[in-house]
Amino acid sequence: MLSNAEENYLKTLLRLTVQSGNKEAGTNELANMLGVKPATANDMLKKLKAKNLVDYERYGKIRLTAAGKKWGIDIVRKHRLWETFLYHKLGFSWDEVHEVAEQLEHIQSAKLIDKLDEFLNFPQYDPHGDPIPSKKGEMKVVYKQTLFDIAPGKHCKMVAVKDNSTTFLKYVVNLGLGLNDKLRVVSKNDFDAQVVIEVDGKKISVSKKFAENIFVI
Amino acid sequence: MLSNAEENYLKTLLRLTVQSGNKEAGTNELANMLGVKPATANDMLKKLKAKNLVDYERYGKIRLTAAGKKWGIDIVRKHRLWETFLYHKLGFSWDEVHEVAEQLEHIQSAKLIDKLDEFLNFPQYDPHGDPIPSKKGEMKVVYKQTLFDIAPGKHCKMVAVKDNSTTFLKYVVNLGLGLNDKLRVVSKNDFDAQVVIEVDGKKISVSKKFAENIFVI
DNA sequence: TACAAAAGTTAGGCTTATCTAACAAAAATA
DNA sequence: TATTTTTGTTAGATAAGCCTAACTTTTGTA
Numbered sequence: 405m406l407s408n409a410e411e412n413y414l415k416t417l418l419r420l421t422v423q424s425g426n427k428e429a430g431t432n433e434l435a436n437m438l439g440v441k442p443a444t445a446n447d448m449l450k451k452l453k454a455k456n457l458v459d460y461e462r463y464g465k466i467r468l469t470a471a472g473k474k475w476g477i478d479i480v481r482k483h484r485l486w487e488t489f490l491y492h493k494l495g496f497s498w499d500e501v502h503e504v505a506e507q508l509e510h511i512q513s514a515k516l517i518d519k520l521d522e523f524l525n526f527p528q529y530d531p532h533g534d535p536i537p538s539k540k541g542e543m544k545v546v547y548k549q550t551l552f553d554i555a556p557g558k559h560c561k562m563v564a565v566k567d568n569s570t571t572f573l574k575y576v577v578n579l580g581l582g583l584n585d586k587l588r589v590v591s592k593n594d595f596d597a598q599v600v601i602e603v604d605g606k607k608i609s610v611s612k613k614f615a616e617n618i619f620v621i
Numbered sequence: 622m623l624s625n626a627e628e629n630y631l632k633t634l635l636r637l638t639v640q641s642g643n644k645e646a647g648t649n650e651l652a653n654m655l656g657v658k659p660a661t662a663n664d665m666l667k668k669l670k671a672k673n674l675v676d677y678e679r680y681g682k683i684r685l686t687a688a689g690k691k692w693g694i695d696i697v698r699k700h701r702l703w704e705t706f707l708y709h710k711l712g713f714s715w716d717e718v719h720e721v722a723e724q725l726e727h728i729q730s731a732k733l734i735d736k737l738d739e740f741l742n743f744p745q746y747d748p749h750g751d752p753i754p755s756k757k758g759e760m761k762v763v764y765k766q767t768l769f770d771i772a773p774g775k776h777c778k779m780v781a782v783k784d785n786s787t788t789f790l791k792y793v794v795n796l797g798l799g800l801n802d803k804l805r806v807v808s809k810n811d812f813d814a815q816v817v818i819e820v821d822g823k824k825i826s827v828s829k830k831f832a833e834n835i836f837v838i
Numbered sequence: 839t840a841c842a843a844a845a846g847t848t849a850g851g852c853t854t855a856t857c858t859a860a861c862a863a864a865a866a867t868a
Numbered sequence: 869t870a871t872t873t874t875t876g877t878t879a880g881a882t883a884a885g886c887c888t889a890a891c892t893t894t895t896g897t898a
Contacts, residue, residue, distance in 0.1 A: 407885085431846055432844085433845095440885085440886070440887090441845065443847075443848080443849095443886085443887075444885070444886055444887070446847060446848085447885075447886085462891060463846060463847080463892090463894070492736065494736040494740055495736060496732070496736070500732070504728070504733055507728045510691045510727060511721070511724045513720075513721045513724070515717070519707075519713065520711065523710060523711055544850055585861085624855085626856095647876080648875070648876055649874085649875060649876075655856085657857090658856080658857065658858080660856090660858080660859095660876090660877075660878080661857070662876095663878085664854095668854090679863095679877075680864070680876060726885080
């Protein structure tokens with residue numbers, strides 16, 4: 405049994421290593437993402453090392469052990485299943501699910517998650533288009549191509565978002581965009597990197613930062 | 622915002638005062654029910670007093686303030702709604718719901734609970750027959766009459782259970798008893814207070830302790 | 839390569855929620 | 869009523885998770 409804090413460190417390390425293809429993380433980076441000070445993260449790393457959840461030496465890089473990775477994936481699985489429940493069963497909106505799921509992901513009951521999975525009909529993706537890991541910890545490869553990578557003239561389909569913050573998601577909805585929308589990249593501006601796209605015959609111009617947070621296939 | 626620990630103290634105080642008709646509670650009693658030492662409970666009482674959630678003087682009796690009572694009722698509402706969800710939607714059994722609901726009751730999101738209430742179709746009673754408080758904090762009067770209070774020869778209906786422990790609930794199921802069963806009290810033994818009841822034409826003999834944990838009307 | 843900047847660590851403190859041990863007040867009883 | 873028992877309180881300790889301030893190691897660059 406791990407505390408909520410410990411679980412959050414594992415979840416964040418998973419994002420920082422496996423999910424980003426980085427393979428290793430640093431103390432400051434970890435602390436920043438968790439909103440704590442490096443000294444705090446350092447203390448926790450020692451604890452997680454003692455529990456064999458991270459692979460780590462003084463002044464060295466941080467990696468998850470197999471056990472740590474599995475635990476992190478379990479949290480992601482729980483988070484995404486709860487998001488799916490909130491969205492599809494309780495009528496939460498796209499941008500509201502994340503915050504509540506941050507709490508629900510720490511509920512400890514294997515049976516609860518299995519039953520929830522079944523109740524939701526074994527969903528493959530959460531409301532943000534992110535893949536839901538299986539019970540065994542298998543997770544579909546995360547999308548790598550963003551809207552910014554698409555060449556002008558080409559078509560693509562919006563399949564997920566990188567940023568799950570309320571601010572970003574509300575912005576997306578406001579622009580009239582949603583998952584599975586078919587997009588065409590009209591142009592990419594050389595001066596300020598604005599990207600003009602066409603959706604449903606309507607043209608909209610978005611920033612580089614925005615385009616890099618939209619995953620497409 | 623209160624911590625899980627604080628919420629558990631309020632919930633327990635509610636049980637000890639309002640729900641039992643006692644109206645006041647003692648430190649040892651409270652500590653016992655929470656599984657902590659009296660010294661610990663004493664510390665917490667000071668904190669809750671400072672937050673205006675309990676009414677309490679040194680060496681005096683403990684009462685909940687209106688705010689403390691409301692908060693406690695909210696926890697009970699959440700607990701019972703989650704139990705109903707687990708039982709009716711996820712297929713948990715009678716004796717499994719309590720433990721998981723103990724965790725879920727601390728999730729902080731008013732919207733979540735309102736939506737859950739709606740999703741469950743505004744249930745009035747949880748799977749143990751206990752009334753679910755309304756959003757405003759109105760709670761149906763808890764049943765007072767137990768199987769032990771019924772005179773031999775009389776009929777009654779099992780509407781709730783007092784004890785929600787796995788041990789007790791499994792025992793109830795094992796005896797073939799369930800909510801809404803029609804019972805007839807056959808006899809009450811003067812020597813050891815065993816109560817013989819008839820259900821579906823089958824006679825079973827239960828202890829005084831058992832009979833006192835079955836609410837009937 | 840030497841040194842400045844960045845990254846990481848340690849030491850010592852704080853808060854919350856718990857404990858034990860010793861003490862004080864209230865209640866029960868002889 | 870005096871004394872014992874029960875109940876409640878205080879003081880001091882511990883572990884988790886966080887902090888700041890000072891220090892050390894590594895990295896990047898002039």
